[in-house]
Amino acid sequence: MRRMQESAAESGTYPPPVYAGPAAETTVPPSSLLWWAAAMTLLGPVLGVLWWFASPGGGLYGDRANAESWLIRDLVLGGLQLLAGVVVGWLLTNRIDLPGAWQRVCAAVGGSLLGSVLAVVVGQGLGSLFSGGDGEFPFVLRSLGVALVWPAAAALVVFLASLLGLLLIRRNR
Numbered sequence: 001m002r003r004m005q006e007s008a009a010e011s012g013t014y015p016p017p018v019y020a021g022p023a024a025e026t027t028v029p030p031s032s033l034l035w036w037a038a039a040m041t042l043l044g045p046v047l048g049v050l051w052w053f054a055s056p057g058g059g060l061y062g063d064r065a066n067a068e069s070w071l072i073r074d075l076v077l078g079g080l081q082l083l084a085g086v087v088v089g090w091l092l093t094n095r096i097d098l099p100g101a102w103q104r105v106c107a108a109v110g111g112s113l114l115g116s117v118l119a120v121v122v123g124q125g126l127g128s129l130f131s132g133g134d135g136e137f138p139f140v141l142r143s144l145g146v147a148l149v150w151p152a153a154a155a156l157v158v159f160l161a162s163l164l165g166l167l168l169i170r171r172n173r
Helices: 002-011 031-052 069-094 099-128 144-172
Strands: none
Touching: 031 099, 031 144, 069 099, 069 144, 099 144
């Protein structure tokens, strides 16, 4: 017994490694973070194509010159991005207890920001490509704040789910 105490004192570590618990924080693999950022970025062009097809004055119906349809065009993109943000936030919330949760959330929100920009670029590009040029009334996003709906919705869902989880844990004590 005395010999064990002396060896622990000699090594200078207390408690000895045999009594050490698990590490407080383990890191998340970089490939997981890259996957989240890339998946959100690649979802952006898909949303851009859907926006162009579903909006008035886009691929299926409507007249681009009708000024009353411009707001609806922006709202269609906002609705698509809100849906994507809620789904991404829900997926992130399901993994909130795993190590590296905040890194995963930051990667997904950053990727969704880039994906949102790509959605606008792809939708406007399709609009100018299939309309025979930009013309007098181009297919553009007129409310630029709509491009922030997707990352904001994802972050808000994660925040609210985390807050609700903390409230439920505190209430159960």
